[in-house]
Amino acid sequence: MTRGGLLRGIDRVSSRRVVSVRTLGRVLLCGVTLTACRRETKTVTSNLIEEAAPPPPPAEQSRFSVPLDYDFTSVLRVVERVVPPSFGSMDSVRMIGNDSRRHYAFEADRGPFTAFADGRMLHLRATLAYTARGYYKPIVGPTIGAGCGKGEDRPRIVVELATPLSLTNDWHLASHAQLVRVDPASTDPRDHCDVSILHHDVTGRVVEAARNGISSHLTNIDHKISEVNLHDRVVQWWALLSRPIRLTEGVWLLLGPEQLSMGKPSGHGHVLTVPVTLDAHPRIVTSADEPAVDTLPLPPLGRDTSANGFHINLDGVIDYSTASLAAGLALMNKKVTEGGKTVTLQSLRITPAPKGRLAIAVSFAGDANGTLRFVGTPIYDAKRHLIFVPDLDYDLETDSQLINTYTWLRSDELRQTFRDKAQVPVTDALETGKKLLLNGLNRKIGDVLTLSATVDSVDVRGLFITRAGIIVRADASGQAGVTVKQK
DSSP, X not given: OOHHHHHXXXXXXXXXXXXXXXXHHHHHHHHTTHHHHHHHOOEEEOBOOSSSOOOOOOOOOEEEEEEEEEESHHHHHHXXXXXXXXXXXXXXXXXXXXXXXXXXXXXXXXXXXXXXXEETEEEEEEEEEEEEEEEEXXXXXXXEEEEEOOSSSOOEEEEEEEEOOEEXXXXXXXXXXXXXXXXXXXXXXXXXXEEXXXXXXXXXXXXXXXXXXXXXXXXXXXXXXXXXXXXXHHXXXXXXXXXXXXEETTEEEEOOEEEEEEOOOEEEETEEEEEEEEEEOOEEEEOSSOOOOOOXXXXXXXXXXXXXXXXXXXXXXXXXXXXXXXXXXXXXXXXXXXXXXXXXXXXXXXXXETTTEEEEEEEEEESSOEEEEEEEOOXXXXXXXXXXXXXXXXXXXXXXXXXXXXXXXXXXXXXHHHHHHOOEEOHHHHHHHHHHHHHHHSEEETTTEEEEEEEEEEEEEEEEEOSSOEEEEEEEEEEEEEEEOOO
8 A cells, every 4th residue: 555545635835734643641542441432332324425535533632741851060060159158267267155265176078079869859968078177265274276177087067958850840950959968977976076275076066057058059949040031942942843844755743832830840860850741732734835833932831731642543445455355255156057057257346435435346157247236325334444335326317227227136145155255454554553553652852752542442433535545533642741851
C-alpha cells in the first residue's frame, strides 16, 4: 500500500481537514472501562460518504509529559557569591555573657557548598573550620589567653540550607531558603573548643555567631536565585515544538503546542526534576512543501500535576486494488455447483457504490460465462480485524439479463459464499499508520529536545467509502513525552 493510499483521508493543508489528538480525558470515558466499551460496540457501520471521508470530530487537547531535569550548578554559584567565605575575626573580641573578665574571639573559613535533592527540597551544605581563642583578665596581673584550632585539625561546623525550588509564571527560579542546621561536625573532641582557662566551651558561641551571620543572607539568596531566568531558553524549546515534523514525503506532523503547566518538583541526588505537562493539538497534514505554521508566543507557566497521554484519530486507506486482491484470495478458482451446473470463479473486483456501499464484481466460467455484481454495506468485525459485507446481495439493476438467462445462478448458496468469503483485513493499513505515528513521536527535535511515545491501542471507529478507497478511521491512544537536555 502506498503512502498516499494510507494517508489520503487525513488533513490536507488546502482543505484543513485534520487528524487531531484528543486528551486522554476523552479516552478515560472508555479508558478505565475500555473493555466494556469494546463489548458494547461489536461492529462499526460505515457512514454514507461517496466522495470523501468527513473530517474527524473537533479535537480536544492532548497532554505530553515534559520532565525538566535541572542541575544545581547555577544555584550553587549564586549561593557561593552571596554567602561570605569567612565569618568573624581574631581582632573582634567578644564578652562571654555579662562577665567582663572573660572574652573570646573566633575566625571561621567556609568550604564550598555542595548540593543534593531530597523530595521537593534542594539542600545546600558547607563546612566551616574555625579558630577560637579565649581571654581571661584576672583582678591582678596581665590578661592571659588560650585557644584551639591553630593546627590543621581545626574544629568544624556544618551549615545546611534548604529551599523548595520552583518556577514563577514568567519562568524565573523561585526560592524560599531556610537555615535547617548549624552544628558541630561531630561529637569528637576535635570539633569542640573548650578553653580551659575560661572553664568554658566556646563551641556554642561560634555556632550561634555563624547562624546569625548566614541567616542575615537568606533574603539575599532568594533574591539572587530569582534572577535566574529560564524564559529565553524555554522560548527556544517552544519554537522547536512548533516546527513541522516530516513523517515521509508530503506528510507532516504538527504538534501544535498551546500551554505548559508545572506540577510539584521532586529531586534525587544532584538533579531536581520539574514535572511539566504540555497541552497541544497535534495533527497530521499532507503538503508537498513544509507547511507554514504560526508559532504562538510562549504563554505564562500554568499550574497542573497530570499528564495523561494522547488519543489520536488515525485514517488509513485501503485502495480497491488491494481490497480486491485480499478478498479474492479465498474465492479465486473456487468451484460452485448449483442445480447440477458448475462454474469456476476466475476474478473479483471491488469498487465503490453509492450510499456508502461496496460493489463486488465476480467473473466466472464453466456452464455459464459472465460477471455477476453484488452490492452491500461494509461492516468492521472488531474480533477478527476485518471488513465484511453481511447484507451482500445481487445487483439486479445490472445483472437482470444474465440472471434471466441463467436462473440457477441466483441461489442463496452462491450469495452466502460471497458473504462469508469476501473479506478485507485492515491490520496492515492500521499497522502502517501506527508506524508513521510512532515515527513522528519518537525523534530528536533540534539538539535539546527528544520526543518519545508508545501506542497502547488502535481501535477502529468508522468506515467510509470514497472514490480513493476504503477509509478506516481508528483511534490510537498512548503515552507521549518530551525530554529536555539541559545545556
